[in-house]
Amino acid sequence: MPDLNINFAGIKAPNPFWLASAPPTNSGYQIMKAFDAGWGGAVWKTLGVPVINVSSRYGSINYRDTRMAGFNNIELITDRPLADNLKEIEEVKKYFPDHAVIASLMVETKAEWHQIIKDVENAGVDGIELNFGCPHGMCERGMGSAVGQEPAVLQTIVEWVMEVAKVPVITKLTPNISHIVDPGLAATRGGSNAISLVNTFKSIVGIDLDSFAPYPIVDGKGTNGGYCGPAIKPIALDMVKELAQHPEIQHVPISGIGGIETWRDAVEFILLGAGSVQVCTAAMHYGFGIVREMKAGLEQFMTDKGFETIYDFKGKALPNVTEWKNLNLMHKVVAKIDPAKCVGCDLCYIACDDGAHQAIRISKLNGNRIPEIIDENCVGCNLCALVCPVEECITMEKRDDGTKFKSWEELTIENNVPTSFDDELAGGKHHFVPTVQDALKFRK
Numbered sequence: 492m493p494d495l496n497i498n499f500a501g502i503k504a505p506n507p508f509w510l511a512s513a514p515p516t517n518s519g520y521q522i523m524k525a526f527d528a529g530w531g532g533a534v535w536k537t538l539g540v541p542v543i544n545v546s547s548r549y550g551s552i553n554y555r556d557t558r559m560a561g562f563n564n565i566e567l568i569t570d571r572p573l574a575d576n577l578k579e580i581e582e583v584k585k586y587f588p589d590h591a592v593i594a595s596l597m598v599e600t601k602a603e604w605h606q607i608i609k610d611v612e613n614a615g616v617d618g619i620e621l622n623f624g625c626p627h628g629m630c631e632r633g634m635g636s637a638v639g640q641e642p643a644v645l646q647t648i649v650e651w652v653m654e655v656a657k658v659p660v661i662t663k664l665t666p667n668i669s670h671i672v673d674p675g676l677a678a679t680r681g682g683s684n685a686i687s688l689v690n691t692f693k694s695i696v697g698i699d700l701d702s703f704a705p706y707p708i709v710d711g712k713g714t715n716g717g718y719c720g721p722a723i724k725p726i727a728l729d730m731v732k733e734l735a736q737h738p739e740i741q742h743v744p745i746s747g748i749g750g751i752e753t754w755r756d757a758v759e760f761i762l763l764g765a766g767s768v769q770v771c772t773a774a775m776h777y778g779f780g781i782v783r784e785m786k787a788g789l790e791q792f793m794t795d796k797g798f799e800t801i802y803d804f805k806g807k808a809l810p811n812v813t814e815w816k817n818l819n820l821m822h823k824v825v826a827k828i829d830p831a832k833c834v835g836c837d838l839c840y841i842a843c844d845d846g847a848h849q850a851i852r853i854s855k856l857n858g859n860r861i862p863e864i865i866d867e868n869c870v871g872c873n874l875c876a877l878v879c880p881v882e883e884c885i886t887m888e889k890r891d892d893g894t895k896f897k898s899w900e901e902l903t904i905e906n907n908v909p910t911s912f913d914d915e916l917a918g919g920k921h922h923f924v925p926t927v928q929d930a931l932k933f934r935k
């Protein structure tokens with residue numbers, strides 16, 4: 492049986508699945524219930540200064556049959572009294588001493604930071620997370636993403652925290668910045684023991700076409716909120732990778748957050764270097780029970796691959812994530828259709844003809860609707876395989892013999908890059924393109 496235990500920057504937990512700081516970690520009741528269901532850790536809903544919340548608070552993107560494919564909130568940090576939270580932290584730690592309880596914090600002045608750190612440490616937390624991410628409300632008061640977007644300010648606050656913190660400190664970053672490495676470096680240079688990312692993306696999920704107000708609507712008006720859920724996972728993965736590959740940051744433990752719903756999502760974050768993962772939207776959507784499948788799936792994956800601990804595969808994908816200039820320009824794939832699986836929907840033909848390279852034909856002779864790939868026109872872009880509704884009906888077939896390797900970087904060093912569009916080396920020179928007039932042959 493694989494061992495799911497982790498030691499994340501000195502914070503020990505029975506597994507890498509943590510609840511992110513958010514409504515599911517608003518109270519001791521919820522966190523006890525979550526631990527009982529199998530979660531390994533929880534980052535308490537951010538504690539800090541007194542706030543007043545609005546009603547309503549959430550909006551979402553329903554994509555086709557999927558509800559909450561993207562989720563949006565305009566909620567602030569906790570509105571519960573600090574003393575109640577501290578008492579409940581103490582109680583949770585009594586029942587679950589081996590689970591990770593991390594206090595998310597957001598205050599303003601140095602004195603406030605020092606005081607609240609003392610308070611949560613006295614209550615028995617295993618770690619502290621600094622919330623420099625909230626993209627609404629708190630940033631208007633000079634906290635949250637207002638700090639996360641200013642690396643120099645972020646570094647100063649991390650330094651204040653490190654002056655007094657006795658438990659490990661995780662700095663949570665906002666993704667609302669063009670270069671995630673900047674705050675990542677600031678956190679590292681400030682001495683943070685770990686980094687977590689991402690918090691939510693500044694967003695408007697939609698506009699009501701009757702009241703002309705953005706969702707969620709608060710008495711006829713709205714504001715930008717924080718976007719999260721499955722829709723943000725690809726951007727979060729990329730940001731985790733950026734930090735995990737950076738020479739000055741790569742030694743700092745990373746807690747991966749953003750759209751994690753299944754064990755597969757979690758494994759992807761770990762493969763890109765995360766040492767724990769945090770979940771918010773999925774727990775709000777489906778409840779704490781989802782962790783059972785996450786743990787079982789992770790265990791099965793590790794058994795299948797022969798991994799005994801999380802550390803056997805943490806960061807294993809990183810060597811395969813490179814810059815474009817290092818990719819092999821000699822590698823060639825071409826689409827292949829399995830006629831036995833094809834249902835004749837024509838989606839691949841339409842996608843390739845209108846959106847790609849006119850490399851699919853359908854000879855409609857004798858009622859035939861099975862498309863054919865025109866090999867010499869196919870650039871191997873994948874679009875047809877992606878739109879095809881039948882699994883494995885279109886696959887990409889390798890056409891090079893695997894013996895040649897030439898990257899743009901190498902061509903540049905050899906001074907062998909195309910210098911004009913007529914150059915024989917130019918990429919698109921021999922690609923088939925129909926005549927302009929061919930476009931009109933479809934007129935009815």
Ligand SMILES: Cc1cc2nc3c(=O)[nH]c(=O)nc-3n(C[C@H](O)[C@H](O)[C@H](O)COP(=O)(O)O)c2cc1C
Nearest residue numbers: 511512513537564622690719720749750770771772
């Ligand atoms: C309603 C709501 C409230 C949140 N409140 C906080 C918070 O108080 N502190 C914090 O650091 N992050 C907060 N977050 C952000 C989450 O912790 C998490 O970073 C984000 O939702 C991305 O994860 P997900 O895609 O699993 O939801 C909140 C998110 C939501 C949806």
Ligand code: SF4
Nearest residue numbers: 843869870872873875
């Ligand atoms: S891989 Fe791209 S170019 Fe080739 S047939 Fe499919 S859509 Fe067309």
Ligand code: SF4
Nearest residue numbers: 833834836837839879
């Ligand atoms: S999209 Fe797939 S199923 Fe539809 S016609 Fe093309 S190959 Fe056949």
